[in-house]
Structure formats: structure tokens, C-alpha cells
Amino acid sequence: MGIHTYFQSLNDLERIIRCPGKFKFEEHSVSAHSWKVVQYAKTLADIEESKGVTVDWKKLYEITSSHDYGEIFIGDIKTPVKHYSMELRSMLQQVEEGMIAHFIDEHIPEEFKPIFRRQLREGKDESVEGLILEVADKLDQIYEAFTELKRGNTEKEFIVMYRNALIKIKAIKLHCVNYFLENILPDMVNEGSTSSIDIVQITNEALAS
Amino acid sequence: MGIHTYFQSLNDLERIIRCPGKFKFEEHSVSAHSWKVVQYAKTLADIEESKGVTVDWKKLYEITSSHDYGEIFIGDIKTPVKHYSMELRSMLQQVEEGMIAHFIDEHIPEEFKPIFRRQLREGKDESVEGLILEVADKLDQIYEAFTELKRGNTEKEFIVMYRNALIKIKAIKLHCVNYFLENILPDMVNEGSTSSIDIVQITNEALAS
Amino acid sequence: MGIHTYFQSLNDLERIIRCPGKFKFEEHSVSAHSWKVVQYAKTLADIEESKGVTVDWKKLYEITSSHDYGEIFIGDIKTPVKHYSMELRSMLQQVEEGMIAHFIDEHIPEEFKPIFRRQLREGKDESVEGLILEVADKLDQIYEAFTELKRGNTEKEFIVMYRNALIKIKAIKLHCVNYFLENILPDMVNEGSTSSIDIVQITNEALAS
Amino acid sequence: MGIHTYFQSLNDLERIIRCPGKFKFEEHSVSAHSWKVVQYAKTLADIEESKGVTVDWKKLYEITSSHDYGEIFIGDIKTPVKHYSMELRSMLQQVEEGMIAHFIDEHIPEEFKPIFRRQLREGKDESVEGLILEVADKLDQIYEAFTELKRGNTEKEFIVMYRNALIKIKAIKLHCVNYFLENILPDMVNEGSTSSIDIVQITNEALAS
């Protein structure tokens, strides 16, 4: 009961492995992914601040750290399923929100319910913080896929993951996205040049699309 | 392409772990689960036959072995999510069927398409074979949960899994279900008597409900 | 005791890893292997049926699903050991049969003993079903080895496994073997062309031998 | 090079397991630990804020997320070693700071060096944020140990971990510590009452010391 139950539930995310089913040289838990998203977002926000953008750090902290908390209830549902149709995506989001709401009602003490309802809501929106979260989340998708491709993993799924994340990121209008495209991505692609998979080509196609 | 792609896809089910998120002393892959369901169903069908029931073994073979094949596309979605609402359950089933249909269209040679469409359809129905599959599937849920409870796993989820599977099974009108309740379940409960969890009580409550 | 003990014993096969000792990028349990053999055999039997051959599906179901059940007692003994001499092979088979017989005598209820004795016997023989099982079993050996070779695994053992399984399969006179050689194998080899190991050459040598 | 190298280095923490050497039913990576600390700290800070304390959320975000970043360079050194003597503790801290400084000098672009130097410094100090970090870090130590004890793990190390973390926490003067002692800890101890290990006794002894 109480905050104890919430704290203990966090462990579940270390037991959920991302991208299940496909062969990968290295697995990543949802906890580790969440932590990396928190870390990326911090640096991405620093870049925004350096360009004069105001960042609500408390909001960023809240939405990045809990952005996959709902997976405790609904698990890691494959992207092609989640996005099969607008209707299904919307329904799954409702289920997730419903289960989170139920959890809060049942376990979180009255005085903290409003805080938790705010913190465990969907964080991706059009605000600077929401967009930074989206970039950070997709960035980890790029890194997960890139690392597999660099090691020569031929599962098509990783090429698709890499592509789609890159396409999503470049569409977001933030300074940190420009920084990523101009500085981080080239360093990544350069490192991936020894792979048996043509990461340069995949990257260029994605950027051109 | 072709049957090769289908054969190779089977490996994915060894990489999907059932019941992700909760602590378990032992993990089970969807492949291992599928194989056990094939095995249970065989014995359950033998029991039906011994009572004079006719079993279509080819049908049983087909529907048991492929009963979770769709998880290659939609993954192992948590039961509380799948059954959140009739609407969502129906939609997820459509997604799964759609993805399977797409796979068959894309990869299975023309001459085998009808066979695959029949074999990869949802096998649980009111036929003897469909009911045996349902019992076998729930039986593995009982065994997975029982084994964790016997080892002292206090995750509530396993008590729920055990209960629900038992309730589902006892509602199915088959001779093998009677055999299970009269012979197999008592042996199981007896073995679980050394556990720190009161399996006898949980069992009796489920049978009484 | 009873069928419960038999059902529970099935779990052991998920804890036995095939081909222990050699480095592999991915491990496979005997359960997962058994399930894939059940799946391959189904498709191979469909191909036979499509050519007018009659298949006893109940027999096929029984012999494919339990074909490695004996490993619960004797483990996964390395092939070079099993085949060291006709004498040893025969002796190990006796041990396995003896242990299975003992298990049935001790745990299987009287009324099911005949069924279990039939189902847990060695399934590979000259019947269509027995030959399909042999092909399916060797086919998984090919896939296991191929997947490692494709990823660049240089352990000689996998080249030997791949070769030997291919040589065994092509010697079996079944329509599904022709289908495999004409359709499935070329797709597989084509997919393996990006590997640092010359799978084309290994395949051609095996087919020519 | 660059931020790419920093982003990639984050993966190392998923490969370092906490508390190596001792038997544990469940392992935890440093990444997962870091994410939980970020989560605990958020709630602990919410409690402080609810009591009228001002929290610098940006600072909290920075020091919690990176608090174990240095382990990428020095690994997870056992506590009894780290604290063997003030001299060694100080020296190891210097090594860690030196290696982090070297990493920043070598890889972080000039314009971000000041930010990284601030973010990757030791965060535990007498500020509210520093104290919250200390509580959150020790809280995860409590949870890790408690979960093992609850499952009946008899390794003395976990009793020591649990005790020491509890003693450290109760000495910190924060509202959230009172909340923990009055609400969260009792819920935890109550849950642990089914364990074969007397968690109640261990807890009371620690609180009394």
C-alpha cells in the first residue's frame, strides 16, 4: 500500500526487455532505457537553453523519468501494433491511462494523488519539454538500433527502427535536433563505418525522405 | 522469402518471455510454452478418446502447435490489457489476424496459402479440439503459476493467474477436465503443501467460485 | 505421482541447452527445438499430402512432440559420442528406453501405460511419419547451425552440424525433401550470402558429397 | 567523439551489476538503480515541497541522474573497500573525479564543458537536493536488500546493507525522511512479515541504534 507500493512497482521495468522477439546481441530493459532518456533529455535541454530557450526543468524531470511507467501495466507493446490504427492507438492509450488512474486511486495517499496524476500523464506534447522528451525517446531508439547494426545484426527490424526514429527526430523543430543532425549523427555514422551493414546509406535515405 | 521465412520466424517465439515484468524464479519462453501445450493436449485428447470421444488429430496438431504463432507479430500482451474491454480484445484479435494474413500473403507460396490460413487461425472454439486447446493453454498457466507459488513467490500476479486458469478450466465440459480435477490437481496441490503460500486454500477458493 | 509428474517433467527440457560447450550467439533449449520440429513436420507433411501421400497425423503428432522426451533422463549427449560406435549408440538407446520404461511404470496410471509406451518410443523409422520426423529434426540442426554461421560464428562445430544435417536430409526419399532442396535451401543460402563465412561453398560441398 | 561518445558511454552502466559476488535472486544494473533513484528523489522532493521547502529541480535532476556516472570509469567498488579508510575513500574519489575530468576534456565540446563539469560532480552535499539524493540512493539500497531478505536470501551482506542504509537515512533531517519512517517503512516491513528472515527485528534494531 501507499508510496511503498509505487516505489516497489518501479522494479517491474527492469524485468521488461525492449523489442522482444528479434535477435539482438544485447538486451535493454525499460528501466535502463528510461534512465538514458532522462540523461539525453538533460543534454538536449542544455542545448536549448544555450540558444535562449526557457526550459521548465521540473516538468522535464517529471515527464522524462516516468514516460514509460505505464508499461508496468500494459507491457512493451510492439510499435507496429500500437500504431496499427489511430483507433487502436487511442484505445491502448485509454487502457494505459485507465490502469494508471486505477493504480493511483488504489495506492497513492490522498494528498499526493494530484501530483501523481500530473506526473504519470502522457508527457509528449507540443511544449519544449514534451518535444525534448520525444527527441530523447527516439534518440534511444536510434542508439539501440545503431549498436545492433554496427555489430552486424541483419534483423530488418533494426533498420526500420533506426530509419523511423531518424525520420521522426528530424521533423521536430528544436535547436537540439539541429545539433544532433550536425554533430552527433555524423560521429555515430562515422563510428558505424566498419560494420558489414551500410549505415551511411540507411542514414542518408532516412534524412532524404 | 517463402517457407524459409516462415521456418525462420519460429525462432522469435523463443525470444519472447511470458509474463514479463513480474519477478519469477524461472522464465518461460513462448516456444517452450507452445511445446508443453502440444504435449498436454495430446494426453488430454487421449483421455477424451478413452471415453469414446472422436478426436480430429490433424486439427488438434494444427491448432495447438500454432496457437501462439501470432505473438511473433503482436508480442505477449498482458492478459488484463487483452481483456480490458470486449472492444479492445476484438481489435487486438483483428490486428493479429491482419498481421498474420499479411505475412501469409507476402511470404507463403501460392499453393500453401490456404493451408496456412487454416492453420494459423484462432483455434479456440466449441469443438472438442478447440476446447482441448483451451484446457491445455490454461493448464500451462496453472503450472507456471503453481511452480512459482511452490517456490514461495509472493507476487500476487501468480495467485491471480493460478485462480483464473483453474476457474476457466473447471467450466469446460470435457472428460479430461474431470480427470484433471480428480487426479492431476490433487497431486499438484499435495506437492505444493510445503510452500509458504497456502496453495490448498487458493485452490479450494477457485474451485468453489 | 501420476500424470501430474509427467506434465511437470516437461519443464526439464526448457533447462537443457542444445550443443553445450561451443560458443554460440544464441542458445536453444530442447523444448524450443521440439516445438520447432513439431512445426516443421506439419508443413513437411502438408507437402507430402499435396503430392498424394497419406499421412497418419495422430502418429506424426505423437512422434514429433515427444521425440526428445528421453533427454529428460539422459540429457543432450553430444552427437560424436552418441555415434562413436554402433555398440555405444545401441547401449545409450537401451539406457534411454530403460529409463523411460521405468518412468512409465512408476508414474503413469495403469490405464494409460500402453498409450505412453507407444508415444514415448523412438519415432524415427521407415514410415512416412518416421522419415518426416527425421527430416524435421535435421532441418532444425541446419537452421541452428546456419543462423550461427550467418552471424559469423567460426566454431567448426557449426560447419560440421550444417554439413551433416544437409547430407542426411538429401538422402531421404520424400517429396518434402525435394521441396526443401529446390525452394527452402536456396532462400536460406541466399540470405546467408552476407556472412563472412562461405555458406554457399559449404552447402555445395555437402550437396555434392 | 563529442556528445555521441558521452551518449554511448551511458550503456556501460547497464552492464555493471550492483553488489557482485553475493548470491541474489535478482540482479540490478547500475542504470536501473540510477533510474529508480531519479524516481524516488522526485517523490521525496514533492514531499519536501509540500512542507514548504524550496527545491531546485534543475539541480536535483542533474545530480540524481548522473550520481553514479563515474562508475563507468571506476566500476562498482564494494562499500567495505570504499570506506576502508578516509584516506582510501578520498583517493578513490580523486581517481573518479580525475577520470571524469579527463573524459570531459577529451570528448565534450568546448561550449558544453562547464555544464558537464557541473553535472558530473559529486552531488551529495548539505543542500536539500544533495540530501534528497543521499536519501534516494540509500532508499534503493534498502529496497534491494529488503527484496532479497523477503525472498529468504540468507547472505549476511543484505542484512548489513539493509541496516546501514536505514541507519544512514534516519540520521538525515528532512521531512521526507520522517514520511518514510512513518509511512513507507511500516508498509515495507509489513509486507516482509512472511519471510523466513525476521525483518521486523532487523528493522527495529537499526532504528534503535
Place this chain on the structure above:
Amino acid sequence: MGIHTYFQSLNDLERIIRCPGKFKFEEHSVSAHSWKVVQYAKTLADIEESKGVTVDWKKLYEITSSHDYGEIFIGDIKTPVKHYSMELRSMLQQVEEGMIAHFIDEHIPEEFKPIFRRQLREGKDESVEGLILEVADKLDQIYEAFTELKRGNTEKEFIVMYRNALIKIKAIKLHCVNYFLENILPDMVNEGSTSSIDIVQITNEALAS
């Protein structure tokens, strides 16, 4: 080729897990087992020396470190299989010796062949060193089984392992065996008193048999 091939082959034993098939809370590789046997034997030999017995340390070193080397070729064959009949045991030993001999002939340089033939022979005999090896090997069987029983593992196999190893050890006439029975075993049993399994009773029965 050469000593390089021998050195590299040693890695295989880290990939072979002892006692496959049965559920265990913790797995042990053959390498780790071999190292523990080397360690136990050292202490057991110290005890013999302290009682005035002369120990050939070079011989002890050779036979303990390589005592399971043959498993690289024949794997870890289950004890009930190995000992099914004197005939089979003898045949498996021949296979192992044959494969080791073949390996030495093929890979070991001429000048070292005699040394390797001596070092990779079966070390268990009636000499002090051979008996110490037997005790050390059985001691690890006791420890492996004890640790599982202490954690509440109900697999009968571990009770059998524990019993049989204890019975074997007490029959060996060495001072270190007396020391074990009088000092080490009581400490072990005392530690196991918190287990849900009656280790005291199992121990006493074995000692009395």
C-alpha cells in the same frame, strides 16, 4: 593447432552447465567446479600433510585441474546414465579416453605428447592424490546440492546428490575425510538449519547408511 588449440579449448568448460534439466537457483559451470575442486584438494592435502602423509603436489595439481577436461568432448553426462551399468560406464570412459587421445595426437606438439597423456588421464585411483581428488569432487557435489537445499529447492535430485556424495566420501579412508565429518559437515548442517528442507535428517540418514 598446437598448444594454442589446447588453451582455447579450455573455454568450452565455462559453457557447460552442471546438472542440466533440473531447476536450480544458481547454475555452476564445469570450469568453476574444476577450480573449486583444485581449491578443496589443496586444503584436503594440507590436512593429510599435517598428519604426516606425503603428498605428491605435482601429481595432485595435474589430476585435479584436468579432472573434467574430457567433458569438452563428451559433455556432462548425467550420473544415472554414466553408472547405468558397468559396461556402459566402461564404454563411455573408453570414448572419453579415445577422444582425448585423438585430440592430443592431432594438436599437441610431439615433445609434449607424453606430458599431456599423463596429465589428461583419469586421476581417480587408490593413491593419496587420487583419493583426495575423489573427495574434492564429491565435496563440490555436496556443496552444490546443499546450497540448493538450503534455499528450499525441492527437486529430489539434490537430495539424492547430497546423499550419494556424502556416502561416497565417508567411505574413503583419509584423515581429511575425518576432518570433514568432524568439523566441516557440522558447520554446514548447522547453517542449513533455517531451510524448509530437513537437511539434518538427510545428513544423518546418509551417515548412518
Place this chain on the structure above:
Amino acid sequence: MGIHTYFQSLNDLERIIRCPGKFKFEEHSVSAHSWKVVQYAKTLADIEESKGVTVDWKKLYEITSSHDYGEIFIGDIKTPVKHYSMELRSMLQQVEEGMIAHFIDEHIPEEFKPIFRRQLREGKDESVEGLILEVADKLDQIYEAFTELKRGNTEKEFIVMYRNALIKIKAIKLHCVNYFLENILPDMVNEGSTSSIDIVQITNEALAS
């Protein structure tokens, strides 16, 4: 208490993985490493003996088998940390020696204390046995790194490990080192020629330095 506690402590080394943090295709426990060092040292000592050098086999046995025993207390501290400064290295060695001494005082029976103090001391010195241990230890570092490089692992750490171990070995004046450089290393490098990483170049640079 007693020897039992010492015997049981050996298990800890199977739970400590070498080189944590960096991606590796295959992990190695400290136990497995220790066993391989015992094995390498045996062959290296045989080579010395064949050149007329006298080897104290008891001493060799003692110092090789326990050479990493101290990691039970201090863990596997990363090399760049251990060697950060002479001062830190010396201090860590003191901590290790202190913890070992404390363990012996607390658990080892009086009559064996002198033996254990001798056996668990630092074995690397200028004696033949001490130098053989140093070579064997570095040899396993070479093999661990080589195996990763051969599989295409691009983590710089393995190139550094390989280089440094090679440089250390070639500086040691023993016959077995010459044998290694003239016979074993060429075989290893030849085997690594199919790797995407230029092992030949790395080897030559190290040998030339």
C-alpha cells in the same frame, strides 16, 4: 565458521564477472579465469622444466589457484583504477591483504592459519613460480581480448587489454614466454585473420613496442 566458511566463499568468484561495463560477446567469471590460469601455468611450468628449470609445484599450485581469491573482498577493480598511481595501487593491495588477514583470523582454525596466510598471499614475485603466474594471468587476458576481437568486438578496451598483456608477457624472461611468442601467438594470430579487426597489426605493434 571454519573451513566450511572458506569453502563456501569460493562460490563468490563465480558471481563476479571480469571486465564489467564493456560490451562483450561472452562473459567470464573470476572462477573460470582462475581455473584457466591454473591450467596455463601447468603447461608453462612443463615448458620450463623441459628446459632444465626446477619448479616448486606445491608453490605453483598454491599461488595460481588462489591468485584472485582476494576479489571475494575487494571485487574486480578495473585495471586503470588499480594502476592510477603507485600510491593507490599500494593502498588497494593493503586493503585486500587486510581483509584476507581478517577473514583468516576470524574463520580459519588456529592450526591452519599459517598455511592459509602463506597460500593467500600475493603470489607474483621474481621467483620462477611467481613469474609463471604473471605470464599465465596475462595470457588469459590475451585470450579474453583476442576472442572478442576475433568476433569483431570494436570496444577499444579489448585492443588495450590485448596490447598491454602482450607487452607485459614479452618482458618476462622465461623459456615458456619464448615458446609462447614463437609457437602459440602465431597460431592465435593466424586464427584471428578472418576478423574484421586487424589483429596482425595490433600484435606486431605490441611486439615492437
